[in-house]
Amino acid sequence: MLVGKLGVVCAALLEIESIGKTFGATTVLAPTSLRVEEGSFVSIVGPSGCGKSTLFNIVAGLLSPDAGGEVTVSGTSILGRSGHVGYMLQKDLLVPWRTVEDNITMVARLTRRVTEEDRREAREIATRYGLGEFLSHYPKALSGGMRQRVAFMRTLVAHQPLLLLDEPFGALDAQTRLEMQSWLLDVWRETGRTVLFVTHDVDESIFLSDRIVVMSPRPGRVVADLTNPLARPRTLDILTDPRFIEMKSTILHLLHSRENS
Amino acid sequence: MKKVLRSVLVPLISIGLVGLIWQLVVVGFHVQSYVAPKPLDAVNAVFSNWGILWPLVLGTIRETVYGFLVGAVLGVVLGVVMAKIEIIRRLLYPLLVLSQAVPIIALASPLVLILGFSVAPKIVIVAWIVFFPVTVNVVDGLTHVDQDLLNLARVYGASSWRTFTQIELPAVSTPLFSGLKIGATYAVGGAIIAELVGSTGSSLAYYQEHASSNLQTAAVYGTTLVMTVIGIGWFLLVAGLEILLTPWQRRTTARRRRVASPSGSH
Numbered sequence: 001m002l003v004g005k006l007g008v009v010c011a012a013l014l015e016i017e018s019i020g021k022t023f024g025a026t027t028v029l030a031p032t033s034l035r036v037e038e039g040s041f042v043s044i045v046g047p048s049g050c051g052k053s054t055l056f057n058i059v060a061g062l063l064s065p066d067a068g069g070e071v072t073v074s075g076t077s078i079l080g081r082s083g084h085v086g087y088m089l090q091k092d093l094l095v096p097w098r099t100v101e102d103n104i105t106m107v108a109r110l111t112r113r114v115t116e117e118d119r120r121e122a123r124e125i126a127t128r129y130g131l132g133e134f135l136s137h138y139p140k141a142l143s144g145g146m147r148q149r150v151a152f153m154r155t156l157v158a159h160q161p162l163l164l165l166d167e168p169f170g171a172l173d174a175q176t177r178l179e180m181q182s183w184l185l186d187v188w189r190e191t192g193r194t195v196l197f198v199t200h201d202v203d204e205s206i207f208l209s210d211r212i213v214v215m216s217p218r219p220g221r222v223v224a225d226l227t228n229p230l231a232r233p234r235t236l237d238i239l240t241d242p243r244f245i246e247m248k249s250t251i252l253h254l255l256h257s258r259e260n261s
Numbered sequence: 262m263k264k265v266l267r268s269v270l271v272p273l274i275s276i277g278l279v280g281l282i283w284q285l286v287v288v289g290f291h292v293q294s295y296v297a298p299k300p301l302d303a304v305n306a307v308f309s310n311w312g313i314l315w316p317l318v319l320g321t322i323r324e325t326v327y328g329f330l331v332g333a334v335l336g337v338v339l340g341v342v343m344a345k346i347e348i349i350r351r352l353l354y355p356l357l358v359l360s361q362a363v364p365i366i367a368l369a370s371p372l373v374l375i376l377g378f379s380v381a382p383k384i385v386i387v388a389w390i391v392f393f394p395v396t397v398n399v400v401d402g403l404t405h406v407d408q409d410l411l412n413l414a415r416v417y418g419a420s421s422w423r424t425f426t427q428i429e430l431p432a433v434s435t436p437l438f439s440g441l442k443i444g445a446t447y448a449v450g451g452a453i454i455a456e457l458v459g460s461t462g463s464s465l466a467y468y469q470e471h472a473s474s475n476l477q478t479a480a481v482y483g484t485t486l487v488m489t490v491i492g493i494g495w496f497l498l499v500a501g502l503e504i505l506l507t508p509w510q511r512r513t514t515a516r517r518r519r520v521a522s523p524s525g526s527h
Contacts, residue, residue, distance in 0.1 A: 060416045083418030093413050097431045097507070099515045109427055110419035141513035158417060 011074075013038040013194045014059070014162055019069035021054050027219035029054045031069065034213060034222065036196055038161070041188060043197040043205035044213045047255060051220025052198045056166050059196070060087050073162055083111070086163040086193075090170040092151040094139040100126060100150050101135040107158040118157070125153050129187065145176040152184070156191060166198045178236060181207055185234060202251050206244055207234060214254045224254050298479040306479035307487055317465045318487060324380060324452040325495055328387020332448075333441055336392035340399025350400065361393050365454050373459035383455035390451040391444035398440030402433035435510075438503040445499040449492035 018031040029051035036042045044052045057063040059071055061082040071079050078084040094103045104122035108114045126132050131149060139147055148168060155163055168184075169177045181204060188195060199205050205212045206228060214224040229243050238244050280300045286292065287299050298306070307314065343350040365386060372382040406429050414424040456466035465484060472480035508515065 060412075062412055062415060082416055085416065087413060087416040089409060089413075091407075091409055093407070093410050095410070095428065095431065097434070097509045106427075107417045110414050110417055110423050136514045136516075138509045138513060138515065140509070 011038055012036060013074060014196065015070075015072045016055070016059065017070045017072075019055065019058055019065045019071060021051065021058065021063065021065050029058075029065075030219045030221040031066075032220070032222055034225075036162070036194055038194055039192055040210045041195045041197065041208055042211045042213060043199055043209040044215060045199055045202055045205045045251060045255070046215030046220065047217050048200065049218050049220075050215040051218065052215055053166060054220070056164055056196075056198050060085055060164055084160065084162070086155040086158045086160040088151055088155045088163070088165045088168050090167045092139070092144075092147040094147055094150055094154075096139055099136050099138055100131060100142070103139060103150055104153045104157055106154055121157055122153070125157060126150075129153065129183070143176075144172050145180055148172065148180060149183070152187070156187070156193070161194055163193050163195045164198075165195060167200070168197075169204070170199070170201075177204070182236065184208065185232075189233065202248055202255075203239065206230070206247050206251070207239065212247075212251060214251055224251075226250065295476050295478050298482055302479045303482035303486055306477070306483035310480060310483075314465075314468070314484075314487065317463060317468055318491065320380075320463065321449070321452050321456065321465045321488070322491060322495075324383040324455065325387060325448045325491065327380070328384040328452060329391050329444060329448045329495070331384060332388035332391025332444060333395055335388060336395025336440065336444070337399055337437070339392065340396040341403065343396065344400045344403035357393065357396060360389065365390065365451060366458065369455050369458035372455075378459055382459050383452055386455040387448050387451040390447045391441075394443040395437065395440035398436035399433055402436035403429055406432045434507050438499070438507070441499050442496060442503070445496045446492060448495060449488055453488055 012035040014034075014036040016032065016034040018033055019029065020027065020031040021029040032051075032055060034042075034055075044055070046052050054063065058065045059078075061078060061080060061084065064080050065071075069079075070077060073084050095106065098106065101119065101122050102109070104126060105114050105118045108118045123132070123135060126135055129149060131146065131153075134142060134146065139150070142150065152168065155165075169180045172180060185208060195208075197205070197208060209228055212224075212226045212228060213222055214226065215221065216223045226247070228247065230238055230241065230247075283300045287297055294302070339353070343353055368389065369382065369386055372385055376382040376385065410428055410432075411424065414428055419427070453466045456464035457470070460467050465488060469481055469484040472478075472484065504511065
C-alpha cells in the first residue's frame with residue numbers, strides 16, 4: 001500500500017511480480033516487478049528491444065511469461081487470461097467495414113450482443129469528444145488523429161479499469177501528437193481510469209505520467225522508477241518548465257548510459 | 262449522375278468501337294458472308310431466331326447460375342477449412358492445382374458418362390471452374406488477416422466464432438469477391454463446353470454447331486454474341502452484389518440506421 005497525493009491509501013490496481021520472458025536462449029525480459037496504483041498514469045520508456053512490448057503483451061494476456069511470475073489486477077491473477085484490460089496500439093485497428101459508431105462498440109460486438117445501451121454510450125462519448133458528426137462515417141474518411149480518438153473511445157467503452165496503451169500516438173505527426181496528448185489527459189482525468197503507457201518518446205512520458213519507469217535494452221529490466229514532480233492539470237507550458245527539463249535529462253542520461261555500457 | 266453516365270457510356274463506346282472495327286474489316290477486306298457476317302447481320306440472326314434461341318439461353322443461364330452457386334459455396338467452405346486447418350491445406354493444395362491442370366474438355370466426357378445427358382454434368386463442370394479462384398482467394402485472405410486485429414479480439418476475450426464472423430469473414434470480402442468475379446467470367450465458358458460434350462440437341466452450343474455445319478454464319482456469330490452477353494451479364498450481377506454488400510469500399514458514410522433499431526450484432 002502506498003499513500004497517495006491526498007493522503008488517501010491507494011491500492012495497487014495492477015501488480016506485476018517477477019515477470020520474465022525467455023525466447024529460446026535469449027532473455028528478452030529479465031524478471032521484472034512493477035505496481036500501478038489505481039487511478040494513476042504510469043509510463044514505461046526504453047529503447048527498442050527493451051522488452052516493454054513483451055511486458056505489455058504478457059499483461060494483455062497475449063503472451064505467457066516464464067514460470068514463477070505473477071500478474072494481478074485488483075488482487076486477482078490474470079496470467080494467461082484475457083478480457084481484463086483495455087488495449088490500444090499504434091495501429092488504430094479500426095475495421096474499415098464498420099462505421100465510427102460501430103467501431104466504438106466493436107468490443108461489445110466481439111463478446112456479446114450489441115445493445116441499444118452500447119450504441120447510446122458510443123454516440124454519447126463520440127459527441128462529447130467532438131466526433132458526433134462522424135458517427136456514420138467509415139474510418140477511411142477520418143484523419144489519423146481522429147482515427148486514434150475513435151480507437152481510444154473503443155478502448156474506453158470496453159469498461160476495463162486498466163488501460164494498456166502501446167505507443168498509441170507513435171504514428172502521428174508532432175502537432176497532432178501534442179493535441180492527442182492533451183486530449184488524453186483530459187479524458188483520463190474525467191474517466192478516472194488507470195493507464196499503463198508504453199512509449200519511446202521521453203517528452204511524452206513526462207508530459208503524461210505520474211511515474212516513469214525506465215527500462216534497459218536486452219535483457220530488459222527496470223533501471224529506474226521515477227516520480228514525476230510536475231503538478232496537474234498540465235498544459236503545453238510545462239514543456240519548458242525547468243523541472244521538466246531536469247526530468248528529461250535524468251531519463252535521457254539513464255537511457256544513454258545504458259546504451260554505452 | 263455524371264458518374265453513372267460515365268460508367269455506362271464509356272463501356273458502351275468501347276463495345277461500339279469493336280463493332281465498328283469488325284464492320285470495317287468485313288467490308289474493307291471483302292470478307293465473304295459465309296466466313297464472317299457484318300455485325301448487324303449477326304445481331305439480326307439472333308433476333309430473327311429468338312423464339313428458338315430463348316429456351317436455349319435460359320438453359321445455359323440455368324447451368325451457369327446453378328454451377329456458379331455450387332462452386333461458390335464449395336469454394337468458400339473449402340477455403341475456410343483449408344485456411345483454418347493446416348494439415349488439410351497441405352493435403353488439398355496439390356489436388357486443387359491438379360484439378361485445374363486437367364483440361365476441362367477432357368473432364369466433360371467422363372462426367373457425361375457418369376452423370377448422363379442431364380443438367381448435372383454441366384453444373385459440375387461450371388462448379389469445377391468456379392470453386393478454384395474462390396478457394397485460393399479465401400485461403401489467401403484468411404491467412405493474411407492483420408494479426409494485431411486478431412490479438413485485439415483475443416485481449417478482449419472474443420470467442421473464435423465471433424472473431425471469425427466479426428473480423429475474419431468481413432476482412433476476406435475483397436479477395437472473396439475477386440475470386441467470385443473471376444469465377445463468374447469463366448462460368449459461361451464451362452457451361453458451353455459441357456453443352457458441347459453432353460447435350461442431345463437442345464442447347465446453345467449444339468445450336469451453334471448445327472448452324473455452323475449448315476453454313477449459317479450469321480447465326481454462328483450471333484450465338485457467340487449471345488454467350489458473351491450471358492457471361493457479361495453474370496459478371497455484372499456479381500460485381501453489383503459486391504457493391505451492394507461492401508458499401509464501405511465506395512462510400513464515406515453509411516446510410517443512417519434508425520435510432521431505435523432493435524437489431525443486435527449480425
